[in-house]
Amino acid sequence: MNPDYLNKHLARTLSRGRVVATAPAGCPAISLHLFDPGVLEGPLSHEEAQAVVAEPAYWSFCWASGQVLASYVLANPDLVAGRVVLDFGSGSGIVAIAAAMAGAREAIACDIDPAALDAAAANARLNGVTVSLCDDWNRRPQNVEVITAADVLYDPENRPRLSLFRQAAPRVLLADSRMKHLGDDHYRQQAVVEARTWPDLHEFEEFNRVRVYLAGEGAV
Numbered sequence: 001m002n003p004d005y006l007n008k009h010l011a012r013t014l015s016r017g018r019v020v021a022t023a024p025a026g027c028p029a030i031s032l033h034l035f036d037p038g039v040l041e042g043p044l045s046h047e048e049a050q051a052v053v054a055e056p057a058y059w060s061f062c063w064a065s066g067q068v069l070a071s072y073v074l075a076n077p078d079l080v081a082g083r084v085v086l087d088f089g090s091g092s093g094i095v096a097i098a099a100a101m102a103g104a105r106e107a108i109a110c111d112i113d114p115a116a117l118d119a120a121a122a123n124a125r126l127n128g129v130t131v132s133l134c135d136d137w138n139r140r141p142q143n144v145e146v147i148t149a150a151d152v153l154y155d156p157e158n159r160p161r162l163s164l165f166r167q168a169a170p171r172v173l174l175a176d177s178r179m180k181h182l183g184d185d186h187y188r189q190q191a192v193v194e195a196r197t198w199p200d201l202h203e204f205e206e207f208n209r210v211r212v213y214l215a216g217e218g219a220v
Contacts, residue, residue: 009115026067026195035060059116064195065150069175070098077102083145093120100129187213
């Protein structure tokens with residue numbers, strides 16, 4: 001999958017949009033095809049703003065929590081090495097790529113957005129690794145040993161997934177900048193790291209403070 005194909009996906013949201021290979025500041029070991037802010041020579045038109053809201057290309061940005069979780073996996077490869085890892089809501093694929101780089105037996109990018117899966121595959125190739133693709137959580141492989149997820153709790157309807165993740169795999173690695181308290185004592189905080197979405201969306205400072213949690217095997 002080449003960047004031109006990703007540009008066609010992005011054009012559905014922003015007609016003048018394009019991707020460019022860049023290394024997020026929060027995880028410089030991994031390069032990604034991400035939105036190129038250089039195309040915006042002025043403010044978005046009303047039509048462009050409406051399109052961005054209607055069909056946001058989440059995969060074309062690397063969110064703070066994804067960068068932090070990917071860096072955490074690379075710094076702690078024993079959490080995923082030799083295991084089947086599924087990254088839920090993978091977006092750009094950065095966490096799945098980190099798992100592959102850290103020695104996972106299989107790294108799976110799971111996302112309902114076909115464009116995100118295309119991006120994950122292209123970004124994996126950019127980093128010289130391979131990730132498997134899954135477009136439906138309910139059709140995931142049954143041998144998953146580690147689940148990773150970053151910034152998936154912004155919608156209250158997603159919060160029951162905290163228990164679903166624990167039921168689905170012996171180990172869960174989670175990163176989140178939206179919830180100060182998960183409300184599930186099975187998840188033990190491992191680290192707090194400052195990071196910014198790349199390219200920077202100038203979000204509220206509180207959303208730049210990412211907490212990493214571990215549940216299941218190894219949680220203390």
